[in-house]
Each structure stands twice: as structure tokens, then as C-alpha cells.
Amino acid sequence: MDALERIGFDRLGLVVTPGSVTTPGVSAPLLAEFAHVGVRFANPEAITDGLAGPHRELIAHVRAGRGGSGTYAPLFPGFPERLPWFDDAVFRFVVARARMAGNDWSERAWRDALDFSRIGWWPASSIPQDRDRAEADRRAQRLLPRDSRIEWITVRLVEAGELETRLRDWMRDCFTSAASLREDVQNDLGVLVNRLGLDGVEVGDVRFRENRTLLFELIWAFDRKRLPYTGATPDDLLRLFAKLAGGDVSLTAPVTFPRLSRADRRVVVNTLEASDRLGDVFRRRGLWLAIDRGLHVGEFRAPRVRETLAVLRESRHDYTSFPSRFERALAQDHTAAVRLAAAEAPGLLGRGLRRLAALATGPEQRAALVGALTDSRERIPLRVLLAAGAQLADNGRTYPRVVFGKDGSALPIVRERGHLAVPKEFREDLLGAVDAAVDARIAAKGDWHGESVWVEPGLDRLLLPDQLRATAAGLVQVERGSRLPVGEAEVVRLFVHWREADRTSDLDLSCIALDAGFRIADQVSWTNLGNGVMTHSGDLTSAPDGAEEFLDINLAKAARMARRKGWRYLVPVIFRYAGPAFEALAEAYTGWMSRNDATSRVRVFDPATVANAFPLTGRKRYAVPMLLDLDTHEILYVDVYLNGRPRARVEQDGNDIATLVSAVAGRRDTKVSVADLAMRHVRARGATLVDDRSRATITFGTGGGCTYDVLRPEKLLADLL
Template structure:
């Protein structure tokens, strides 16, 4: 399968069909084979006989994308209808320990866990029997498939159209206003090598991570062209950080990469051509460190030589902006706000909620003006005149109004959502670059501001955001359809660390379960020399996020939820499954106070997720969940993703039984070895409550669409057939909410 064809399928839902004719004897079986893995075509009439043969690689790719590398089989042949009559794990382990006394080898332990002589076999919590596993997989191949299909709808195109669409997608990714996942970045690297980056306007690439990626690709492919790109000194520092494995946020020292004289000439020429050369003084310490390896005196670059000479003489203020801002904020709020508006409007937007809360606090200078004891030299502005809360508020409103056009739109919208919530929603959660999470617990009302001031701030932010949106172009001649339910999908702002699954949505977003009868969760792993035990579990929480029940290897069933049994090793690749009967779960939920069901994948022991030969998880939506049907059917997979990183457990999503929705959690959490639901349930409950609450503090895709309709003068319609612009969750939509690159590039 060609790399461009794979990227076209994964990112755009496109399948290349060679030129030629189509005969029913060939096309009908082809369509049937694709249907078996849940793929259907929006334009089946475009299929040609030339797709026969190449389709096998594509079908293998689809299976892998949906989480299947080999046939899967459960530990219990009777799953989910029939489980062992007795499976008290703790009691079984105690008896096994007694049995194994004196012969502590692996084989003896496996035999000690075999209780078939007293009717306990097959018992869970055992190492994998590879011969039996292979026989079970062969038996699975003989069973019928599920009647339900979670369709992937794709479109047949020619090779030329594929390249055109991929170029447009690449431009959209680079100009996106959010970070990109690592797998997307890798695909962009492939496209840059194959198609070039000539169609990307460097000035349109605003998000710093995406600029750094673009310059890194250009450095690898055509570095002499770098001076013509308009790269800034900060762009170069981030490029150096990327090339040396550093942090592109530039909050840490940047190592200068080992460069040839020709490479150094490219860097110096880029600085010489930059109209932002003076920015080197903003990062003086970093540039002085770089200067030692750059040797600017070797090159004919008069602007650079003169600027670096002044840089060495410390003729300009070399303190960092954050430090200057925080020092000034402690003494003179109004001066600090003015400084942020002038030099760092993005910081003004990101810190708006904190600054708003500080308007009621008195600075040392204000204490001095009021006769207090803590006067400071830096507080000159406040001496002799007390700066009132009203004056601070007016200054902050004026700063937002004056700097509004320079605050990134995504920052404005995020600030608005935070202000609107006004400290009501806690706990909250912050996500790291690796998908790790940090819950933030504060009392309700933390950093809240009075209602009248909140209304003033919201009006200022709205005016600034609407002005930026209106400047993107007039829509007065357009009719717009916004698909119902997009208020449940949050606007992505950090796709970098989201799971590499079939769909790409922001954490806290919701998608409907639909009419499926059973949600079947699964985890698959194959170890590579290190015995590894992954455990699939599910926790039941009530509406207040209290743990009320669980199913795991220590409790294989509680009625609506059924576990397939625990395997403690996977030399041949092992699987665990957990069924949730959705109708029964809703009924039991009313009786037992269940509201949320939270799957968790624990790394109980062994290698980290990313050190395993294979590690994936996901969920199917099924109608035929019985031992008479295949335990795994790729056509029923709603989402599947690779397990990555070195954390102890993963929380992919939760089922909201009351709303019939799946909410994306998608976090990895550290923990102790041999973690289980009994010990981590409270922490998981706190974490998912914070993710559920993100809806109150984030912008939805519906919010963004409606704002564009209003600010750009479009007419909203309720029939997509009457619309010239559509927002939805299908490839027919102008802006596809589940493939958000275009939306993020054009609307933010």
C-alpha cells in the first residue's frame, strides 16, 4: 500500500481506484469484502477492476486501524453467556500458593492455578497457553459475524485527485490553530518529501508548534531556501530545540546543533533577512549561548554582526517578558496590563481570568498611597493616588479592547469560556504533552469576579472575537446548516496528545451510542520477552462520581457487565473483553445509582505500553454479543487506538447511561505496580469528573459555527440541502467536526 494512499485513507477517507472498467463479477465481491471490515463507498459506481488485488493491503490496514492484527479469542469459551461457577480470585490465589510451596517455578505456578479437578477450570489469572490460544482462534474463525456494522464511509478517487486533496489537507494542518498529533506530524513529513511544501504560505502558519514542524521539514529537505521564508529569531531557536531534542517553548536553555559552515551560513542569512532581527534581545541569554557556535563574524551579514555586537554589550533590556510582567504586576496593576497589551497580547488573553480576579487586590504601591507600611520603589505610579478597583477594571477592559485584534482568536474564545464559567466548575484537569493528566481541585468560586464586571469583560471579549471573525470574509450571501449535536463536541485545542484512534476529538467531547445493544470493550497485547499482564476493568460511578460497583479480574460479573477472564501473559498475543449490556445497565443503574461506566486498562505488571510488541484497546458496538458469534468483529469497532507511553493505566472513555453517550476521556495516569480498581477508583472518579466538566469551560464546535454565522452575516437553515456551508460529522460537510484540520485552519 503506497504511503500517499494510506494517508489519503486515514486522513480523508479516500481510496484510489485505478483507471479502467468495472465488471459486476469483480466489483460485487470487492464491495462485499470491504463491507466485512465495515467499509462502504459513497460512490460505489466509480470502482474499477484494477482495485482487485491492491484491495487486500487496504483491508489489512483497515483491520489494523480497527484494532485487529490476528483473530482474537476469549479465555472462557462460554463468554459472555457462561462463566466459571466459582472464580473467587483471592481464594484461588491463596490455595495456589499452598500448592506451589517447594516448587516455585513458572510451570508449577501455572499447574497450581489449574483447578479443573474440582470444577473451577478454566480459571482466570493464569499465564497464556499458546497452543490452546491458537486453537481457540481457529474456532473463532468458524463463527458468524455480528449483524451490526459501524460503517467507515469512504470515497473512490483517481490518483490526481488524491494528490490535490492531500496538498489541501497538508496546508490545512500547517495553518491549523492547534497542535497536531505525532502520527499526523509523521504523515506531514511523508507528504512534504513526496509533494513538497511550495503550496504552504509560511505567513499563514501561526501556531508555533506547526511552524517549528514546517521549518524542521524545510531544514531537512531544502535548507538553503530558509532565508526566504520570513523565519523569525524565535523560529530559529525553536528549530534548534527541535533538532537537539529540547523544549520548543523556549523556557529552558537551547543547545546549538552541530552544523557545517554552510548550515551556519543559512542560519545567519535567515537572521539577516528577518524583519524581526531585534527579537534576539527578547531571548538574549539563549542567543548569547547560540552565538558561541554560530560565529557570525565569519559571514557577510552586516545587520546580524552589528546586532550581535550590541547583544554582547547588554545595551538592551535582556530580562524575559514573563519576569518583567510579574514584577510589575506585584506593584502596579495598570502598568502591567498595559505592558501585556503592548508586548504580549496572547498572555493578556490567557491570563484574563486571573487578572480580572486581581482587580480587587491592592498592590504594595496602593498600600503606600493609602498610608500603608509596604511602599516600594517600583510603585511610583501609585504613590500619592490610590488606584481604585474601578480604575483597574477600566484599564483591563481598555487593554482587551485595544489589543483584541492581536490576541489569537482561539485564546479569546477560550478566555470567554473560562470567564462565563467564572470559577463554578471544579475539579479541572490539565493535560501534558504525553497525554498525562493533572487534576486541579479548587473550591467553587475560585478567581470568580462580580457579575457586572464579568458582563463587561464578556462584552469586550465578544467584540474582539466578532471583529476578528468578521475580518475573515463576508458570508451574507451564504446559508449555513449546523448539524444538531455539535454542541457536544468540544473545539480541539490540544490534539498533540490525543489517542491515535479512528476519530479525533477533544477530551470531554460526547458522541451518541446509537441503537447498539452491547458495548464490548477490548484490550489486546503481545509481549516481547518480558512477561506482561494488562488488565481490563470497568468502574461504575453514580451521578456524584462516587464508586458504586466494578467488574474486573477480581469480580467477573455483576449482571449487566461481564468480564472474559484474566490472562497474565501474552507471548502469542492475548485479549481481554468486557461486555456492557446497555439496556440492563440502564435498568440496573436506576436501581443501584449507576450513571457512568468507566473502562480502565491497567498495566498490572511487566513492560510499559510502548515497550510491548503490540498494545491496543477500544470498543465495539454490537447486537449479537453471544458465544455463538465471533468475539471480535472489526466491522463493529466504534473506536480503537494504540496504547502508548510508560504510565500505569489508561482511561479511554466513559459511558453515560443517562444520556446514551460515549464521552472521550483519553488519559494516561501514573500509579503503583499491581494497581487495580479497588485501590484507584477514587482517583479515577476525580479525574473523569474533571473531564466531564470540561464542557462548562471549553468552546464547542457549535459555539464556533454559530458565532461565524452571526459575525459574518450568514443565514442559518435547518436543511443541509438548502445550505451552501455545512458543519457536520460526515465527509459531505464543508467543515467535518471529526476531521477538524480545515475547521481549525480557516475558522480560528
């Protein structure tokens, strides 16, 4: 499968069909094979016989993306209808040790000692993998029928030329988007730049600094002699150096100058010489003084650079630590600090607006803050203005909150309600200034008079995706805290699959029931295999050949339990009980299926029923992919990793998880939704809102064919932020 074809399928839902004839005897079986993994075509009439053969790699790719790289089997027969009647793990191991008296303690002897099937026991927790039995069970699974339900992936057949054109457009949208990009998306951009070049990507349109750094990193890798002609600034070069040396591109820490050849140093010096922002070196004096020692500018014809760096060495002004200068100013003179931020770091003014507002104690300070916000509104990124407005509107009502690190780690922030609250009249003045700034920035993007806009119902449940950097590389790409409907399935089947490399590993799939106040009401895990609503498939403690655990949630029974006992949320968790970190495992991924036929009479794993699946990464102790809201019948995307104590499990870490998911659920009160953004554009740009999609010229929705498909958000982030 060609790399461009793989990227086209993953990012745009496109499949290249080679030029050929169409024979019903060939096309019909092809369509059926794709349907078996949940893929259907929006234009099946365009299929050709040339897809036969290449389709096998694509189907294998789809299976892997839906978590189905192997054949799955449950640990015990009868799952999920029949649980083992006895499974006291402690008692079982005591008896097994007694059975081992006088034996050689080989792996086979220990496995036989743990086998109680002759007396009617089938244990289901703390079981080392029996390779022979696992292989036999997998062979038996292949003979079972599939589930009747399909979670469709709808794609479109195109010719190779159209694929290349669409990929160029997508690449431009990614670079010009006003938000961070997932690591797997960045990797795909590297492939595209190498294969297609950068024609059509205007460097000046790339505003978000992480995306600019990625762009310059790729130019450096594939065509570094082009760098002096890109308009790269001194700060762009500093961030490039930081990225090449594995440092922090935020420039809050010293930047290591990478080892460069003389030819490479010539490129850097020529880039500085050509920059119309050369004076920016004085803003980062300390960093540039350190780099100056390795540039050897005197070797090159660069009079502007030589003169500027000579002045820099003599200067005593150091602007490298703006945050510390700002904090010192804020402690002494609120108004001076506000003016400093507006002059040098308007983005910081927007990001810290609620804090600055809460600290403003008098009319003069409050007027200065409103004035600074108004004066610098054209230099504050639109996404920052939107976030500031949402934070002011909430005004400290929603806690706990959560902050996400660049590696996907999560830090809950627990405060009393009303923390940093802003007085009502002052808050209204600030919100008025923010709204005016947002409307002005949106209106400047172009006139929509004469356009009719349709917004799919439910987009108020999807948060504006501006922190996708460390979100899971799954089938669905949404912001944490967003909600999507569960659908009409009878059972949600959770799964985790892993295969160890060279050390015994033990991952544990669990699910916690919480009430409306996020208090623990019940749990199902390896210590409690069922509660009448949820059923666990058993606990494997090793996976040399790949192992799986499943957990079924019967939605009808869960709804009754919600009414009877006050359940509100079900929270799946994957614990790393023992062994290497997720990222050190040969394979590790999780997800969930929507099942109608969740019985032992059909396959336990069916890729066509997978609603979402993604790899498990990082070095944390447990992962929380989502929660199921029984009241609204929605999946709320959590997608976080947290550290815990060794041998992490529900009983010791459940309360921390409850705090975390409550913070993620509360994000809808402090962030802007996609529907909010769409409506702002409709109003500010003079469009007409319609409720009939067929009458619309611009559409917002969750599927292919929309102008803005919010599940593939790159175009939305590029055009509207």
C-alpha cells in the same frame, strides 16, 4: 500500500481506484470484502477491477486500525453468557503449590498444576497464557459467524490525481490550523512534504507556533537552503534549534545549539540576515548570546547580523524571562502588569484574563484591563479570545478542572466553587469586550452574505478541538470532554490487546460504575468478573503470543440499574498491573465495539463493529479512554493517562479516576463547542442559518461531504480560527 494512499485513506477517507474496466463479477466480491471490515463507498459505481489485489493491503490496514491485527479469543468458554462457577485465585494458587510438591517447577508443570478443569473449575483470573490452548481457541473463533451490526467507515473512490490535489489541500490546512496537531498527523505531514514538496503552503499563513516549528523542521530536513527565503524570524530559529536538539520549543528554558556544519551555519546566518525581525534577538538576549558563540558569524558576509550581535553583546537589557518580569510587575502594580502584557505578550493577557480580572480591585485597574483587552484584541489569537470568554462565563463555577500536558498526562485541579470569581458588572464589561473582539476577528475573515449555513444537531456536544497534540491516534479525533451518541447497539464490548516483548506483562481491563456525583457505586474487574450488567472475560497475566481481555456492558440492563441504584457513568480503565510500560510493549491497544450478537455463538472480536480503537502509549500506570453516560446514552471522550501506585487496580485507584473523569466531563462548561463557533461565524459574517441541509451552501457535520467535517477538524481549524 503506497504511503500517499494510506494517508489519503486515514485523513480524508479516499481510496484510489486504478484506471480499468468495471466487471460486476469482480466489483461485487470486492465490495463484500470491504464490508466485512466495515468499509463502504459513497460512490461504489466508480470501483474498477484494478482495485482487486491492492485491496488486500488496504483491508489489512483497516483491520489493524480497528484493533484487529490478530485473531482474538476469550480466556474461558461460554463468555459472555456463562462465568466460571468458582474462581478464588488465592485458594487456587495455594492448591496449585501443593500439587507442585516434588515436581520440577517447569512452566508446563506449573500450568498443569493450575488446571482444575477435571473437577469442573475453569479459573478466569491471574492465568499465565497457555499458548497451545490460545491457538486452538483462535482457530475455533475463525469458524464462528460475524456480528450482524456494522459500524461503517464511509470512503470515496478517486483517481490518483485527485488524491494528490486533496492531500496538498489537507497539508495546507494542517500547517495553517490554529491548534496543535497530533503526533501521527505530524508524521504524515513529513511524508507529504518529502513526496509533494511545499508548493501552496505560504509560510506567512502559518500562525500557530508549534506548526511553524514543524514546518521549519521539515524545510530543514528536506530543503534547508530554502530557509532564508521563508521569512523565518529569530524566534522561529530558536524553536527550530530547540526541536532539533530535543528541547522545549516554548523557549522557557535554555536552548541547545545543535551541531551544525559550516554550510548549515551559513544557512542560519543568511536567514537572520534576511529577516525583517532581526531586532527580536534583544527579546531573547540570553538565548542568543549562548547561540552566538557557536555561529561564528565573522566567517560569513552578513553585516546586519554582525552589527546586531555586537550590540547585543554590549547591551544589558535582557528580555528572556517575560513571565518572571510580568509576575514581579503584577505583585507591585496591577495596571502596569496589564499594560506590559498587552504590549509584549497579548496572548498571555488573553490566557490570564480571568485571573487578572479577579485580582483587579478598583475602578482604575478594571478600566485599564478592559482598555488593554480592547486595544490588543487584533494581536490576541482568536482561539485564546474564545477560551477567555468561556472561562469568564463559567466564572469559577466548575471544579475540579484538568490540565493536559504535552505528553497527554493529566493534572486535576481541585478548588472551591467560585475560585477567582469576577464581580457581575465587571464580568459583563469584560465579556462585552471579548465578544466584540471575537466578532471583529471573525468578520475580518470574509463576508458570508448570501451564504446559507446548516449546523448538524448535536455539535453543541463536540468541543472545539484546540488541544489535539497528545490525543489518541484513534479512528475518531475529537477534543477531550466531547460527546458522541452510543447508537442503537445492545452491548458495548470493551477490549484490550497486548503482546509482550521480552518481559512478562499484565494489563487489566476494568470498568467502574459511578453515580451522578462521581462516587463509586460498583466495579467489574479481575477481582469481580460480573455484576449482572457487566461481564469480564477473565484475567491473563502474560502475553507472549498476544493476549486479550474483554468486558461487556449490557446497555438495557445498565439503564435499569441506573434507575434502581442511581448509576450514571460507566468508566473503562486499562491498568498496567505489572511489567513494562505501555510504550515498551510489542503491541498494546484498546477500544470498544458496538454489538448486537454478543454471545459465544459469534466471533468475540469483529473489526466491523469497532466504534473506536487506538494504541496505548506512554509510561503511566493506567489509561482511561472514555466514559459511558447512561443518562444521555453518549460516549464522553476522556483519553487520559495517569500515574498510580505499583500494581494499579480499581480498589486503590478508583477515587482518583472518579475525580479525573468528573473534571473532563466538566470541560463542556469551560470550553467552546463546535456549534458555538459555527453560530458565531454565521452571525458575524452575515450568513443565513437553515435547518435543511439540502438548502445549505456551507455545512458543519460529522461525516464526509460536509464543508467542515468536525471529525476531521484540520480545515475547520485553518479556516475558522
